[in-house]
Amino acid sequence: MLYSIPLLFLALVSKGVEGKWPNGKNILDKYNFVVETGNSLEVGALRDHKERNSVWKESHHHIPLVNIPPAKDGAKVARYIVRNSEWGSLASISTVEGIESFPFTDVYSISDGPLNNSTGVPYFYVTPLDLTAKNIEEDPRSSLSLTLAEGHYCEENNFDPEDPRCAHVVLTGKIVKVKTGTDEEIFAKGAMFSRHPSMKSWPKDHNWFFAKLEIKKICLLDYFGGVKMVNVDDYFHSGD
Template identity: 40%
Template sequence: MKLKGFIHCFVFAFFGLLQQSVQGRPLLMSAPRPWRDDTATFARWLVSQSSWGVLSTISGEWGGAPFGNVMSFSDGLPDEGRGIPYFYLTTLDPTARNALEDQRASFTLSEYNLGSCGKEDPEDPSCAKITIVGKLHQLEGNPDEDEFARTALFTKHPAMKWWPKGHDFQIFKLDVENIFLINWYGGAKPITAEQYLNADMSEIASVTR
């Protein structure tokens, strides 16, 4: 127990130090960066630690162009994410309108936002990036998932609770079909949606709790 306590103390101190600024960018992550070859765990970590990204849909209004839009999201309570991105969208914004016409979508995140890329260029492969390709649709008919998603969103983005009622924001979900992950040199890592959704997150959890 003493050794375990010492290790926990060391780990917390280490990540406390990591929270300091690197190249002027603050580290925003709450759980340690997994080893890059633990591909599925790494992908889930990147999604879980992030709070926003770019959600791309097909724009009927602009000739079928791929339309990226900055969106806040959540995949669960902090460090308890399930890997599925949930959004709080209104049809006053083109993204929700697009998805209701054509569900094809992708959601793109950069590790650069977490502050853990150091001085590397955001496009350098050592600065991880992920794109989740799938179908974007309104969440309906599942009260348990609705409750999970609502708590996930409102915990990570408290301001959402106060977004105007009159704008009729609804919870949307991106069903995960394909994963494009780069977290080192050598091209995208092969990873299936099933591997991603069933990734072992226990190693990370044991450090952060």
């Protein structure tokens, strides 16, 4: 049974949707149809319109709100993804025998700072024994992919991980070691261990060190319309 439709939805439909809406669809489906066909909503409204929750409550599904910035503010979206990611896929240039110079990806835990201090800089805890560490020792150029599919947001909104609304970001640059004995090393340690406490007990004989990604390029896909190139300065300033 469909419930009464909020005024927001009526306003959207009054401006017209191409074709006829099939019977038997719930209001959430109908709302997404209006959005995806480009009728009367600015980019990002699906995610952040203040009225959207009242629309979703009319469906038999209840999908919780997540405070993600609107898609029109790509720098803030990119920072949000980085801030809320515990891990990502780190790509480097392989030095492994037989696949030299091929792309090589690995899963890495990350943190851009303790819970009360987001910097936008992804930090890593690395052992020289790892294949990726051997790769970056030879060539530090790397890309880090992070996605909202890591949490529950995309699943709860029925967004496939490839759906543009299941936002993801690719940060490209160089992996550099954090200098030992510096304030930054102390910060990196707090950043990683506060988000990944089990790291404190990892084997000491693995010669762990802290590293970071010096970001040169940011590619973001967070809505329909293609990839956005986010200005790096805007990205860092968006956390101010």
